[in-house]
Amino acid sequence: MKLLLSKTKLLLICLLLPAEMLFAQQILTLDQALEIAQQNSPSIRTSLLSLERSQQLLKAQKAALKSQFTLSLNPVDYSKNRSFDDYTSTWYTNESYQSYGTFTVAQPVLVTDGTVSLVNRFGWQKSNSTASGVENESFTNNLYLSVSQPLFTYNKLKLELKTLELDLENSNLSYAMQKLNLEKLVTQYFYDVYTAQMSLKIAQDELANTEKTYEITKNKVEAGLSAMEELYQAELNFATSKSDVQNQRVALESAKDLFKQYIGMDIFEEITVMADVNATSVEVDMQQAIKYGLNSRMEIRQREIEVENSQFDLITTKALNEFEGEVNMSIGIIGDNKNLEDIYANPTQNxxxxxxxxxxxxxxxxxxxxxxxxxxxIQTRELSLDEEKTQIVIDIRSVCRSLQNQQTQIDIAKQNEKNAQLTYEINQERYNNGDLTGMDLNLYQNQLSTKKMAYAQALINYKIELLNLKIQTLYDFERNEAIFPMEILQPESKN
Known part of the structure; x- marks a missing residue:
């Protein structure tokens, strides 16, 4: 049933739009515009890149906490040195050939901020010295387990991990807020285009009425029933109406360009927007709205994250010039032999x-x-948190008051439009009977156009304020359901 009503509304809107606006143009609804913006908007893409950065940094940090396997190779190491022996007071030459590699498995320990490593260094060396006249050639293998543990200081691994987790949470919140802000701005730009279309349509209707009045006046003057001054005034009104139509076309194209730029559409693509601006009155409890806002607003959590990060910075600051220590322990065995298979024939513990x-x-x-x-x-950040809460309460109270006022303005604007329409019809009849001048009739025509726009704008203002209330409280009062940040991030999870 809802689908049938929606299609009927769209059909009626199409019938009301000028024919030239419907051909060779893409017709956009607000939902379609939001979908395009979420994929193409430069601001949302920038926010997504920031979110990806935080995700990858946290992923890298977690990967760094796993066992790290490294292999370093030194296939050729040759040296020949001339040295002086103080004991024998003689010069001697030492020549050395080496080839070795080191395999390491290092495991960071998150709980203690220490590191446990298993290291194996295997190599071959050949060395001779003129001091002893002895040449040595052998294989060597050094296998040992080592532990390195900082003492009397903070856990750097835990702090880095927690900092990156908070950074990711903050990026998620920023992305969710950007999506809400995107919805608000897209809606505003969308209704700017819609308002411009309405203004053009009203200006064209006014032009049609003015042209009709001009023809009637012209016939009356030619028949000698009206003074020539009436024709001059009718011509002036007709020219003014033509100019107003052109001005509204220019304003419409400018509004379209800004709209397309923001949602990320091709600036040269022709579009027309369709909207149902009928606003249903929604009852809002101000105290309940404030409660929703204080419990759900993501800005509060962002300020809390700032406080936590500043507390982490305090931990780092307290570690400056602090008393600290480090314990390094290792145990293993070394073997060497000129025959590879006998390398551990006589091992040595180290x-x-x-x-x-x-x-x-x-x-x-x-x-x-x-x-x-x-x-x-830290105190500054805590004050910022308190101020954020106060500002949220003020903003919600302001929106609630504005909604109440907008409901009143809609009723007034609707009645004004009705009165202006009746007034224009009455005075148009008076003009046809020769009881009213063309200048006076033009004033009533302008009044009608103004009241039509005022009514449409009042409806749009109410819908925008409802959206603003949803963003301020993270609660949809039209549907009576709460909005959660994760639902904003992953709307498909609702399905």
Whole structure:
């Protein structure tokens, strides 16, 4: 039934549009314009690229937490050095040939911010020295397990991962907000084109009435029933109406160009928009609208993310010139032999443990000052969060008041249009009977055109304010259903 009504409305709109606007033009509805904009709009594409950047950075960070396999090869390493031996007070020459490779498996530990590595270094070397007169040639293999663990400092791996997760969440929120903003601006541009079409249609109707009046006046003057001044005024009104039609055509084409540019259409493609501006009155509870807004608005979560990021920066700042340490441990075996198969015939264990500390002594108050500066930033972000909540309440209250006012304006504009139409018909009859001048009739014609546009604009303003309320509260009061950010990101999930 709804589909039948929609098709009937579109058919009626087509019948009301000038014939020249329907041929060789693409007819767009608001839904079609939104679909085109979501695919082609430069602003939404930029937001999508930012979202992709955040997704890929987080994906890369998670990949970096998995085991990393590396292989480094040094197939040729040759050196020949001349050195002096202090013990024997003699010069000697050392010549060395080496070929080796190192295979490493490194596993970051997210819980402790440490790293566990399994390393195997295999190589071949040949060396001789004139000091001993001995030449050595052998294969070597060094296999060991090592652990590196920072001490007394923050977990850098967890902090980096959490920062990127917040960045992705923020990008998702920005994309969802951009889609809502896109809907609002596309709707505004769409109705600008529709209003321009209405203005042209009204100007053409006015031209037709003025031309009819001109012909009647001309016949009366030729028959000697009216003064020549009436014909001069009728000609002036007729010329003014022609000029107004041309001006409205120019305004319409300019509005179309801006609309096509924003939604990403070919600027040279001819289009006509069709809209149903009939507005159904919607009851809105202001307190409930405010509650929806404070619970759902994505800007609040963005401000919370800013606070969290500034707290992370404080953790990093507190780590400046801090007391910290590091433990490095490794254990393994080394084997060497001139025969490859006997490389571990006589292995040697090689345990290693080292503990190091960084002990700051005096930094002239640098760390303390930087911490205070960062704490001031956190307080600023918290104030911004509170201000955002206050602004949301103010905006919602303003939209609710505007909706109530728009309902009143629609009723007034509708009655004014009806009165202007009746007034024009009465005075047109008076003019035909010779009881009214052409100048006076033109005033009534202008009044009718103005009231028709005012009524159409009042309906459009109400629909735009309803959309604005939906964006401000993330609640569709026309359908009585909430809107969630993930539904904005993935509308197909509703199906």
């Amino acid at each position: 345990p290693r443990v080292s503990v190091s500390f960084n002990v700051p002594l005096f930094d002239w108050g640098e760390k303390k000052a930087r911490i205070k500066a960062q704490e001031a930033i």
